[in-house]
Amino acid sequence: MKRILLLLSFIISFGTVSAQGIGGAAPAGVTGRITGTIVDSITKTPIDYATIALGRAGTTRSTNGALTDEKGAFKIENIAAGSYRVTIAFLGYQTKIIDSVKTTAAKPDLNLGRILLAPNSKALGEVVVTGTTPIVENKIDKLVYNAEQDVAIAGGNATDVLRKVPLLSVDFEGNVSLRGSQNVKVLINGKPSGSMANNMADALKAIPADQIKNVEVITSPSAKYDAEGTSGIINIITKKNNLAGVSGSVNAGVGTRQNSGNLNLNAKTGRLAVTANGGGFYSWPQTSTISFKRASNNGTQVLSQTGKSESDRLAANGSIGADYDFNSFNSISSNLRLNGFNTKVDGSNINENTFGGAPVVFTRLSDNSIEMNGFDWSSDYLHKFKKKDQQISFAYQLSHSVQLNDYTTDFSNTVIDEYGDNDADNTENTIQVDYTHPFKKVTLETGVKGILRDIVSDNRTRNLNSTTGVFTPIAARTYIYDYNQDVYSAYATLGFTLAKKYGIRAGARYEATEIEGDARSAGTGVSPFSSSYYNLVPSFVISRTFKDYSSIKLSYNQRLQRPSLFYLNPFLNSADIFNQSQGNPSLKPELSHNIEFNYSMFVKTTVVNASVFYRRTNDIIESFILPTSVVDPTTGNTVSGSKTTYRNVGNNNSVGFNFFGQINPVKPLTLRGNFNVFTYDINTNSSVVVANTNSGVQMLYNGFLMGTYAFPKGLTFETFLITNSPRRTAQGRNPSFNMWNLGLKKEIMAKKGSIGLTVIDPFNENKNFRQNITGSDFTQTSNFSLPFRSFGMSFSYRFGKMTMQAPRKKRGVTNDDLKQEQQPTGNQ
Missing domain, CATH: 2.60.40.10 (Immunoglobulins)
Known part of the structure; x- marks a missing residue:
């Protein structure tokens, strides 16, 4: 901590000295x-x-x-x-x-x-920005997908937009991968959100696609970014008008599977700008079916389940923010973002188990509910010096979220039912200082940051005798668990241009992490622990531009992936007594080394972006199934069940190739395609035992093809096809995913509004998602089937009369240091 304070003092002193010498000595006379x-x-x-x-x-x-x-x-x-x-x-x-x-x-x-x-002769009372920006841009450290240039995203949500972004893939649950790795950090306007750390899939669905300006895919983050995200960072930039006056938009969508809506308002007068928006989505209740079988290798134990579940989801978010410029050199901003979601799953399963040759048949009814509510409040101050591009900023952010995870399990063959409740409270305080100083040919960026995280997990598990109505607490699983994680960091980067063709950016970031965890109640079986680790992570990027609007880029960086609350929470969910789940507070962070070579070309309407990359990830975190002893509710005997948890399973080497291309063979027609192929080659730790069938190099892929045709009078048609191969882990194979979308959009009301029709998978009423897991002494297969075909209609309208104002400088807290939750597959 002392090192951070010393560096902070140096930055402030350096800025003060620089400010005193801004204008230099006045000329004589x-x-x-x-x-x-x-x-x-x-x-x-x-x-x-x-x-x-x-x-x-x-x-x-x-x-x-x-x-x-x-x-x-x-x-x-x-x-x-x-x-x-x-x-x-x-x-x-x-x-x-x-x-x-x-x-x-x-x-x-x-x-x-x-x-x-004098105003331009072509200036109108209302400013309408036309699509002169290419839909994909390649910059020195990131790829930018300009979603506002995509005319066919109305009525969707952020998940639909990310499916169209090069390098990314999104599975049917909404889990996002970057070049095949789900170890990615998602930011909103450069800032973290508590909703993303708790449930990324639902948080993304609550963001309307119409509000997204662009998506930045940062595969080579500089040292200015937190070291988190082993595969990179995704930054979703929402639309924000730099226009004087009052303006806004309303967007709504209704479909056979889900509904969405959003209202956005912007007001700017003089030096004050205020922005507010609110929206969300609701999915109609849908019935899914599941079949599950796990058998021991010696055949003495077989667990078999068939059943169905009904689920629905509701999510909402909103924000209000204000920016004020005192003058050309000093400004402040503050923003409050609220978010929340609720997921309910009610299931009925027939269990046909065999233990030592004795069959046991019973029905299990389960009710699961997950609710999350939270807020992110950030404020920052920016001071610009008189010297061009010299500036210092101070930022603070408070994030707080509460996640409630409750379940009830009712067994048909016993009077004992089980109730489980978990209240997880996550509070995060962040403060950071960033300073930029341009020298004659070199720009220096430096800063310090502190993140203080406090997590409290309140676990209550009890049995209910349905005959007597008496609850009996399960002492070993009723406790309060405290987890504290503090991260202190400092960074410095240098950027410069050589011969107007070469761009170079190099830097390093030092991060110190201190962790403590302990249960307040004795006899819980959760041991206290503390840990500290220190990392110096370098980054380097060199690019070269050519006259034909093409460029090449070579980069290297190290990245970290700290586990978030979802992976750490020690709450044991035993809604299915034979298939339990629990977080692991003892997880270590992942550390990755990334090398990338990229080529991009943009000529008129043709875009080509191709990369080869290598990524080595140490202590990779994966879902892992372990055997555990459970009490059979029918016989009272102790038998073998399973517990799904998270482990640092080993080291993974991945080599891959990515290609994105766009072409206009005729003026109204635009064709785009993206293809990723990469390897999964896990070397497990000595403590992790896996079957031989899961060893060796595995080849994986994902990609999409898209065609858009612009008819006269504002009518646009789009078709979109994506495919993802099964995702591999140390224990097996998770489901593959493919989808075909058709869309039609018509501009109305003098181009201020639009209506759209969307069809998803018209020839597949249901989709099946199959999983195969092989442990050291068991095999497990499952099939999860859910309704997928859907039809939807969307409407959007923008209003307001505005005049142009100067753009604002991007600023504020950018926490991107946590491994975020990936939505589980087919849980009931």
């Missing part, structure tokens, strides 16, 4: 100032944030400048006597040039008075 006021030539209202550039008369090079304030006024200081050229520019207005502006030693101060700036 008398200097003056040039002032004036910029107003709209038609409305005669002041124009704030207009750019004033000053250069020597007869040249086009600018040597000084300023921005206008909210009254349209500007002031350029330290002007030596001479002749100058003043250029005034602002988006949506015609650029104005005033040449031969003269100051003298006798009259060093010059007031240009009121300067009229």
Whole structure:
């Protein structure tokens, strides 16, 4: 901690010294100032944030400048006597040039008075941005998918958008993978969200696709980012208008499987901007079926289940934020985001078990409920120095979430039922300082950060005698567990350009992690522990651009993956007594080494992006099934069941290739395709025993093909096909996934609104998801079938009359250091 405070003091001192020397020594002789006021030539209202550039008369090079304030006024200081050229520019207005502006030693101060700036002849009362940005951009450290350029995403949610992003794949439960790895961090506007750490799949479904501006896939994060996310970072940027006035949009979707809605409002006047939105989704109750069988290798024990379950999901989120610019150099912002979801699954299963040749048949009824509510509040202050691109920011974020996990199990052949409740409370405080200093040819970025996490897991498990109505607590599984994780970090990066063709960014990040965990009640079987580990993670990227709009990039970085609450929670869920689940608070973080070589090309409407990569992950965390002793509710005998938990199973080596391409064979038709192929080669730890059938190098793949045709009069048709191979683990194979979508969209109401129709898998009423697991002494197979074919209709409308304003600088807390939950497959 002392090292962090020392570095923080250095950064503040360095910024203070730099600020004192911003303008440099004043030139010899008398200097003056040039002032004036910029107003709209038609409305005669002041124009704030207009750019004033000053250069020597007869040249086009600018040597000084300023921005206008909210009254349209500007002031350029330290002007030596001479002749100058003043250029005034602002988006949506015609650029104005005033040449031969003269100051003298006798009259060093010059007031240009009121300067009229005329709107462009093509400017409209309402600003409409047309698609000049390519749908995919390749930058030095990330790939950007511009979702707002995709005309066929209306009515969907963030999951639908991510399925179209190169390098990514999303399975049927909403679990996101980057180049085949689910160890990825998802941010919203550069900030973490408690909902993502608790249940990423439902959190993504609550974000309407219409609100997403673009998606950044950061495969080579610089040292400025937290070291978390072994495969990379996904940053979802939502739409935010830099427009004066009041504007907004409303979006709604109704379908045979789920419904969604969202309202977005933006207001900006002068230096104050306020944004608010709220939305969510609800899935109609759907009935799924499952068949399950696990058999010991010697055949003495067979567990067999068939059954069905009814599930529904409800999710909602909302946010309100405000930004205020005190002047051109100081600004603050604050944002509050609320989120919540509820999932209920009610199941009925027929169990046909065999223990030592004796058959046992009974019916198990189960009710499961998972509810999460939370908020993320962030505030930050940004100070820009007079030197271009020099700035310092201070940010704070408080995140809090409460997750309730309850279940009830009723056995048909016994009067003893089981009730389980878990309340998990997660509080996270983050503070960070970032400083940027541009030198002549090199830009330095440095900063410090502290994250304090406090998790309290309150577990209550009890038996109910349905005859007497008496509850009996299970002492060993009724306790409160405290888990504290503190992360302190500091970083420094250097970025520069060589010969206008080569871009280089190099840096390192040091992170210190301190962990403590303990149960408050004795005799719980959960041992207290503490751990500390320290990591220095380097990053390096070099890129080279060519004249034909193509570029190549080589990068290396190390990444960490700390387990989040979902993986750590020691609550034992035994809704199915023979198939239990429990987190593991003793998990170690994953550490990965990543090397990537990338080529990208953009010519007119043709886009090509191809990469080869290597990733080695040490102490990889995977779901793991272990044998456990349970009491048969029918006979009272102790028999063997299973417990699904999480373990650091070993080291994985992955080599892969990715290709994305886009082409327009004819003007109205756009074809896009993405294909990933990669290996899974696990070397398990000595403490992890797996079957030989799961060893060796496994080849995996995923990809999509998409075609869009733009008809006249705002009518667009799209077809979209995705496929994912089965996902491998140390114990077996998880389900594959494929899907075919058809969509039609029509612009209405002078292009302010649209209506759409969507069809998903029209020829498959149900989909089957098969899993095969092989342990050291058992084999397990399951098939989960759920309704999949769906039809939906969407509507969107935007309103408001606005004028252009200057864009705002991205800032704030960016926690991306936790391994986030992946939605389980077919749980009941």
